[in-house]
Amino acid sequence: MIKNYFKIALRNLLKQKGLTFINIIGLSIGFACFILFMSYAIHEFSFDRFHEDADRMYRVYRWSEDIHGNGTQGDAHLPMPFGPSMMDDFPDIEEMTRWKSAWEESFVRVNGKTSRAELSHADKSIFRLFSFPLIYGDKETALSDPRNVVLTETAALKYFNEKNPVGKTIDIQYEDAFEPFVVSAIAKDFPSNSSMNFEILGSFEYFAGTAQGKRRAGNWNSSFLGTFVKLREGSGLATNEKALLGFREKYYPDVEKDLREEGYWTKEGPPVTYRLQPMTDVHTETHVSSASVSSIEPKNIWTLLAIATGVLLIAIINFTTLSIGRSSSRSKEVGIRKVIGSSRRQLSVQFLTESVMLSIISVAIGLVIVQLAMPFFSSLSGREMILSYQDFPEIFWLVGLLTLITGLLAGAYPAFMLSRFKPVEVLKNDLKLGGSNWFTKSLVTSQFVLSVGLVIATIIAWSQLDLLRSQSPGFNKENVIVVDANSIDTDKVYPLFKDALANDPNILGIASSDLGLGANMGWSRAGFDYKGENKQVYEYFVDDDYIGVMGLELLAGRDFKSDRQDGPNLSVIINESMAQEFEWTTSDAIGQELSGYNDEGMSPKVIGVVKDFNFRSLREEVLPQMFHTFEDYAPYKFFIRIRPGDPSPAINNLQTIWTNLVPAYPLQYSFLDDDVNRFYRSEDRFSKIIAWAGGMSIFLSCLGLLGLVGLVCVNRTKEIGIRKVLGASIQNIIGLLSKDFLKLILIALVIASPITWYLMNGWLEDFAYRIDIQWWVFVFAGFIAIGVAMITVGFQSIKAALANPTDSLRNE
Numbered sequence: 001m002i003k004n005y006f007k008i009a010l011r012n013l014l015k016q017k018g019l020t021f022i023n024i025i026g027l028s029i030g031f032a033c034f035i036l037f038m039s040y041a042i043h044e045f046s047f048d049r050f051h052e053d054a055d056r057m058y059r060v061y062r063w064s065e066d067i068h069g070n071g072t073q074g075d076a077h078l079p080m081p082f083g084p085s086m087m088d089d090f091p092d093i094e095e096m097t098r099w100k101s102a103w104e105e106s107f108v109r110v111n112g113k114t115s116r117a118e119l120s121h122a123d124k125s126i127f128r129l130f131s132f133p134l135i136y137g138d139k140e141t142a143l144s145d146p147r148n149v150v151l152t153e154t155a156a157l158k159y160f161n162e163k164n165p166v167g168k169t170i171d172i173q174y175e176d177a178f179e180p181f182v183v184s185a186i187a188k189d190f191p192s193n194s195s196m197n198f199e200i201l202g203s204f205e206y207f208a209g210t211a212q213g214k215r216r217a218g219n220w221n222s223s224f225l226g227t228f229v230k231l232r233e234g235s236g237l238a239t240n241e242k243a244l245l246g247f248r249e250k251y252y253p254d255v256e257k258d259l260r261e262e263g264y265w266t267k268e269g270p271p272v273t274y275r276l277q278p279m280t281d282v283h284t285e286t287h288v289s290s291a292s293v294s295s296i297e298p299k300n301i302w303t304l305l306a307i308a309t310g311v312l313l314i315a316i317i318n319f320t321t322l323s324i325g326r327s328s329s330r331s332k333e334v335g336i337r338k339v340i341g342s343s344r345r346q347l348s349v350q351f352l353t354e355s356v357m358l359s360i361i362s363v364a365i366g367l368v369i370v371q372l373a374m375p376f377f378s379s380l381s382g383r384e385m386i387l388s389y390q391d392f393p394e395i396f397w398l399v400g401l402l403t404l405i406t407g408l409l410a411g412a413y414p415a416f417m418l419s420r421f422k423p424v425e426v427l428k429n430d431l432k433l434g435g436s437n438w439f440t441k442s443l444v445t446s447q448f449v450l451s452v453g454l455v456i457a458t459i460i461a462w463s464q465l466d467l468l469r470s471q472s473p474g475f476n477k478e479n480v481i482v483v484d485a486n487s488i489d490t491d492k493v494y495p496l497f498k499d500a501l502a503n504d505p506n507i508l509g510i511a512s513s514d515l516g517l518g519a520n521m522g523w524s525r526a527g528f529d530y531k532g533e534n535k536q537v538y539e540y541f542v543d544d545d546y547i548g549v550m551g552l553e554l555l556a557g558r559d560f561k562s563d564r565q566d567g568p569n570l571s572v573i574i575n576e577s578m579a580q581e582f583e584w585t586t587s588d589a590i591g592q593e594l595s596g597y598n599d600e601g602m603s604p605k606v607i608g609v610v611k612d613f614n615f616r617s618l619r620e621e622v623l624p625q626m627f628h629t630f631e632d633y634a635p636y637k638f639f640i641r642i643r644p645g646d647p648s649p650a651i652n653n654l655q656t657i658w659t660n661l662v663p664a665y666p667l668q669y670s671f672l673d674d675d676v677n678r679f680y681r682s683e684d685r686f687s688k689i690i691a692w693a694g695g696m697s698i699f700l701s702c703l704g705l706l707g708l709v710g711l712v713c714v715n716r717t718k719e720i721g722i723r724k725v726l727g728a729s730i731q732n733i734i735g736l737l738s739k740d741f742l743k744l745i746l747i748a749l750v751i752a753s754p755i756t757w758y759l760m761n762g763w764l765e766d767f768a769y770r771i772d773i774q775w776w777v778f779v780f781a782g783f784i785a786i787g788v789a790m791i792t793v794g795f796q797s798i799k800a801a802l803a804n805p806t807d808s809l810r811n812e
Contacts, residue, residue: 023319024362026703027406030315031366031399033696036377037308037689038395039370039385044301047193047283051131053230056094057279058238060086060227061288065271074275074288077223080208080216083123086227089247092235095129097122098204099196099226101293104486104636107665108200109171109178110159114664117155119172120198121207129230130196136166137185146206148184155199156186172202173487174210192384195283195293220251226290229276238276245273300686303763307693310450314700316406317443319358356407363403380692382685441744447701448748448785449755454694455781456756461687463771464764467618468680471769474613474622475517476551479508480672481647481654482516483638490634493661497638500657506643506650511549512635514541517615518675521637529596530582537578538615538625541635546627547573547610549641557590557608560629571629573608578624594626604628617679618769639672647671698785702792705741709793738793745789749782 048054060083061076080098087096102118109115126132127139134142135153142150149170156165164186171178181202190197207213216222231237237244248270277288284298370387378385387395485493494512501507515521526539544560546552560571572594579589586609593603604626612622642650651669658667720733728736757773764770 020358022703023358024365026700027315027319027359027362028365028369029696030312030318030700031363031402032369032373033315033693034308034312034402035366035370035387035395035399036373036385037304037311037693038398039387040377040381040383041301041305041308042394043193043383043385044296045284047195048279050191050193051279053131054280055278056231056233056235057129058229058231058276059279059282059288059290059293060229061275061277061290062223063273063275074277075223076226076277076288076290076293078225078227079220079223080213080225081218081220082225083227083229085251086229086247089250090237090243092231092237093229094232095125095230097126097129097228099126099228100204100207100224101196101226102198105484105668107173107178107487108159109173115159115666116668117159117172118199119202120200121202121204122198123204126201129228132190133188135186135188136164139185142185143201143203143205145182145184146203146209147179147181148203149181150185150187150198150201151183152187152189152199154189156183170200172200175212176489193283195295226293228279238278241273241275244275245270248272248274296682297766299763300682303686304689307454307690310454311693311697311700312402314447314450314697316409317447318700318703319362319406320409321443352408352412356404359403359407363399380685380688382681441740444701444705444741445744445748445751447697447705448745448789449752451694451697451701452745452749452781452785453752453756454690454697455784456752456777457760458687458691458694459777459781460756460760460764460771460773461683461690463777464767465680465683465687467769467771468683468767469677471618473615473618473676474552474611476641477517477673477676479642479644479647480550481640481642481650482670482672482675483640483654483658484516484636484668484670485638486636488662488665490636494635494638496661497657500661501640501653504650504653506653507640508643509545509549509641511545511639512543513546513637513639514635516637516675517672519617519678519681521675523616526597528594530594531596535581536624537581538623539628540615540625541628543629543635546639547608549639552613553611555609555611556586557606559608560627570602570604571607572604573610573627574606575610575622575625576612577622578626579609581624614769619679619767621768698788702788705789705792709737709741734794734798738790741789741793742786745786746782749778749785753778 048057051057059076060078061074062078063074083096083098087093098121100121102120105116106119107114108117108119122143124143127134127142134150137150142148149172151159151165151170153163156163159165159170160168160183165183166186168183169180170183171180173179187198187201208217216224277285282288282293283295284301286295286297288295367387374385374387490512498510501510515524524539525536527534527536529535542560547554547559548561554573555576557573560573574589576586579586582589582592584592589606589609592606594606595603597604610627614620614622615625616623640650640654654669655667658665723733723736757778761773764773
């Protein structure tokens with residue numbers, strides 16, 4: 001019996017090759033989109049779960065309530081002595097490691113060849129805490145010697161051109177000199193769902209012995225490290241707020257007294273304490289700031305999941321609509337089969353079998369599409385995605401369940417509707433199935449609600465991204481080359497470099513700073529007590545030419561060039577936000593002294609105020625900022641403003657001068673506008689994904705519309721024939737068939753517009769600088785949907801209108 005069901009199903013599918021093909025392709029694309037998006041979502045939520053004891057691993061962070069106007073925030077940067085002290089004070093901690101990520105690239109030298117590498121540092125316990133498998137070497141001894149380093153397998157091939165360079169020497173520059181280190185182990189390349197990565201991993205013990213490490217060794221106020229712990233089985237330390245608060249009070253005994261005096265310590269509890277964040281939540285909980293691990297806004301993941309579900313729903317609706325369309329032509333077959341004894345149950349099973357078969361075939365093709373599209377989607381999402389049952393079994397179980405449900409849902413309506421009709425009515429042609437009923441109209445309207453919503457969301461996302469890219473950050477980011485001079489003796493090199501470029505007609509100006517501008521360029525923040533209030537200010541050390549070369553607008557006072565009587569570091573230039581924070585007007589700020597700036601009694605004097613500019617992302621408001629000239633800090637970034645046009649001559653000259661000055665070190669540069677635009681990579685990816693999803697949804701909706709129009713044409717064949725005999729023109733016929741569908745699309749636009757406005761307005765709230773959603777967005781999206789739909793409807797309508805009326809009327 002089952003064999004016969006499949007035979008008949010296959011024959012019927014082959015009989016209607018066109019509709020069958022459209023039905024399968026539509027559902028295949030829908031499943032492929034859903035699987036791709038779902039793979040991405042599961043991948044993002046699976047971060048760090050590959051660690052053997054992931055359920056007992058935590059990141060320690062400092063939690064601060066809203067004090068001093070800085071907002072509620074978590075900070076995972078902790079001081080050097082924090083981890084060892086915590087290990088000593090809490091027996092519940094089984095393992096602890098400190099992690100210093102590679103904020104800047106360091107110079108390394110192998111066989112006389114110098115290159116740049118990302119150098120991180122960690123305690124030797126890192127391989128006991130994290131499950132980072134070693135291909136060569138032993139995890140117990142990998143970092144036991146301070147001069148040991150661990151490379152990833154990719155780094156080993158990159159620097160040594162071999163898979164196993166264990167025991168070989170690599171020279172790494174610390175401060176001004178290269179030091180030899182021995183490769184003790186090779187780690188397997190990190191999985192794509194690891195929030196921690198390294199290229200070369202050095203010993204934290206060695207870093208602690210450097211000049212930088214010694215300065216911070218016992219300093220509880222210098223926070224720059226990540227600290228991770230593994231708790232013993234059954235430990236309750238992660239939720240023991242009292243114990244964690246007691247630990248902070250022990251090492252910061254005066255904090256409570258100071259905060260109580262300032263009125264920030266309330267009966268509800270302390271404003272600052274420590275917390276433990278599960279390692280598996282690090283990637284998707286963005287309330288904790290850290291430069292050492294990657295994170296993502298979970299709202300974006302859920303948004304993409306909602307889009308994926310919407311696209312799949314459109315495909316399923318499309319599949320159902322086309323199934324109804326295919327089934328409507330089989331009414332006589334149903335009548336004859338009922339006359340010769342087929343039961344209603346047998347007919348229902350037959351239709352359901354055909355539908356499930358189509359669903360299975362569609363999923364199989366969809367999986368092939370996924371494999372072909374995975375490289376493109378990986379590039380689009382910024383993740384190395386793979387479709388693996390071993391890594392993500394949830395996807396396959398979910399897809400299998402959806403395949404069955406889709407087949408049953410799509411086959412249910414024609415199965416139960418057709419099978420219930422009486423044979424006499426069917427054979428008399430009294431049966432009218434579906435093109436004009438509320439069910440199929442509701443399906444098509446639902447499709448276009450989702451499609452129009454995605455089109456609107458795409459336009460809004462692209463408009464916001466365009467604002468972020470095009471809006472001036474408050475400085476001139478165009479035509480500026482940024483040279484990375486980290487680890488170079490810039491005190492000697494920079495003056496020579498600047499002098500050598502002075503006569504180049506392509507160079508308009510040169511300046512330097514200790515920090516760059518743009519994504520992943522780092523920042524420095526100073527906290528000090530000013531007249532009894534704690535102030536937090538971002539500070540940059542720059543040279544005399546910085547303000548002018550960067551195009552900052554000086555609102556009051558003077559530049560550093562005209563001020564040398566106070567000496568370096570005793571004069572500062574501030575931004576408008578800092579003046580407001582300190583309750584000064586722009587003019588009143590000039591001459592003010594920053595009392596309490598440091599323990600040495602220095603009180604820098606404000607000599608100028610610059611207009612606010614966005615030194616961080618446009619998602620954030622501009623915060624207090626001040627500029628010093630150099631003293632203890634070296635200029636690690638060189639900013640070279642070049643003439644507009646072809647940058648090649650200037651770059652060639654830069655390369656020549658750099659090679660002459662520092663031949664052992666390769667020149668590394670970037671363009672400032674690219675550095676700034678990298679702030680918005682996630683928005684760029686997000687908008688592109690929405691755009692692709694919107695395009696797919698419109699395509700799938702039109703497939704469903706194609707099936708519905710075909711169904712209407714079948715049911716109104718004789719009406720169309722009679723109208724043509726009575727003199728109706730082709731335009732009259734097309735208008736007759738199109739007007740009802742135009743109404744459905746307009747209804748979809750009315751429904752989709754307020755819903756999408758509400759959702760996208762919530763998305764825009766995350767940006768300090770955002771667009772206003774304009775009325776034309778909804779009109780434009782409506783024109784797109786109507787235009788594409790009318791082309792689809794018009795194709796079928798013209799076909800019906802051109803048909804010979806005698807062919808339809810002779811069968812009466």
